[in-house]
Amino acid sequence: MGFALERLGFDPRGARVLLLGAGGAARGAVHALLEGGASSVEVLNRTAARAHALRAAVGGEALRVVETPDPGAAYDLVLNATSLGLSASDPLPLALDRGRFALACDMVYSAGETPWVRHARSLGIRARDGLEMLVGQAALSLKCWFPGRAPPVEAMRAAAVEALDTRAR
Numbered sequence: 001m002g003f004a005l006e007r008l009g010f011d012p013r014g015a016r017v018l019l020l021g022a023g024g025a026a027r028g029a030v031h032a033l034l035e036g037g038a039s040s041v042e043v044l045n046r047t048a049a050r051a052h053a054l055r056a057a058v059g060g061e062a063l064r065v066v067e068t069p070d071p072g073a074a075y076d077l078v079l080n081a082t083s084l085g086l087s088a089s090d091p092l093p094l095a096l097d098r099g100r101f102a103l104a105c106d107m108v109y110s111a112g113e114t115p116w117v118r119h120a121r122s123l124g125i126r127a128r129d130g131l132e133m134l135v136g137q138a139a140l141s142l143k144c145w146f147p148g149r150a151p152p153v154e155a156m157r158a159a160a161v162e163a164l165d166t167r168a169r
């Protein structure tokens with residue numbers, strides 16, 4: 001996940017982050033963000049008990065469970081690690097408002113923009129979907145399997161986009 005943040009051009013050092021979700025993807029994100037030096041990661045999850053379990057497992061002062069985004073806060077990153085957006089009929093994981101979120105990243109990916117990325121961009125918020133993360137983790141696996149060989153990232157990204165487009169047709 002650290003490499004994914006890097007690929008997104010996001011430097012977690014000192015960042016205030018709102019993390020949506022508390023499943024496996026969120027857990028990976030929490031570790032990468034805290035190891036990367038985020039000053040605060042606020043976890044908001046539908047099932048609060050799951051967010052508290054994640055907080056208890058990871059520990060530390062920087063990780064907190066919240067029920068809503070802090071209305072007065074400005075966040076450097078809001079990250080969707082829920083599975084909302086996989087289905088076209090899903091509600092948005094969080095309705096954003098203008099001027100409070102510097103960057104919105106959706107771990108979900110789809111052909112074209114995900115609905116939440118579209119929503120964020122419509123408000124002028126910089127936004128990225130999960131495709132780069134998907135490609136990045138595949139590239140990292142290839143590097144582990146074939147040390148010394150550079151993974152063909154462009155070809156891998158193009159194949160992923162083509163597969164998503166085919167699936168959407």
Ligand SMILES: NC(=O)c1ccc[n+]([C@@H]2O[C@H](COP(=O)([O-])OP(=O)(O)OC[C@H]3O[C@@H](n4cnc5c(N)ncnc54)[C@H](OP(=O)(O)O)[C@@H]3O)[C@@H](O)[C@H]2O)c1
Nearest residue numbers: 021022023024025026046047050081082083107130133134
């Ligand atoms: N881009 C990538 O490379 C990459 C890598 C990994 C995962 N992902 C994506 O990340 C997403 C989450 O994966 P995961 O492995 O963490 O899944 P998971 O462990 O099953 O967790 C699902 C999360 O989504 C929340 N959620 C599900 N339905 C919801 C709803 N109707 N309303 C509000 N919250 C809801 C769950 O909340 P509750 O705890 O309340 O159920 C939980 O926090 C998936 O969409 C997956 O495709 C992307």
